[in-house]
Amino acid sequence: MAENIIIPISPDSLLEEVLKMKNSECRLVQICSTRTQDGYELSYSFGKDYDLYNLRFTIGEDAQIPSITNIYPTAFLYENEIHDLFGVQIKMISVDYQGTLYRTDKKTPFK
Template sequence: MSETQEIIPVAKCDLVGMVAELFAEGYRLVQIGCSTLSGGYELTYSFDRDYRFTNLRFSVAPDEQVPSISAIYPGAFLYENEIHDLFGVEIMHIAVDYRGTLYRTALATPFSVDNVKLPEPPKPKVQLEPGKPASAGDGPGGQTG
């Protein structure tokens, strides 16, 4: 049985306040994840209390800075350094800041928007007119006439 996970879209400027509220309510930090998007990054902060997950999510552009939550959850410094080193997202005021040396990789920021080739979105399917049977010439690559 899987339980639903709440995903709360947040503004970056509200992150630290919301994290402080979760801490005060007894939530534990589970993980901070980052995904590369076509024009930036999506960050997801996951918390747990009583086996129920709450996720805070927001997107940032490549040149935006993100506030650290390591003053509230000290263990967050590892996630934040990892996101900085692998994605190139600038995290401000990390309690223990490795300044880009947590990971040694052949390519600096290997998961950054500059280094990740995202897949092309799927092409739309050909719509047939209602009631019209499909023929060999319908669809991509087909010939008509």
């Protein structure tokens, strides 16, 4: 039976938890951001077989989080998107478009 599991984590444990997913042979499915009253909620989703594991945490509006591109290189697209559209500060993205992945009328339209 397929499971959809939400795993609450702290922002400080992001890299450690992502590395556990990688070592468990999970694939990166998606990263998304949602605006909250005080900042953002981020969900990093990983799949293995038919199960979906979601690492979820919240950060303040001015917080910085580390990139996971050294573990999952394809995360650079998700991370650039979250930075460009929401203004989430992500450190050390391997391929950093520095706010130019999308051409939008308004800088960080979902901030």
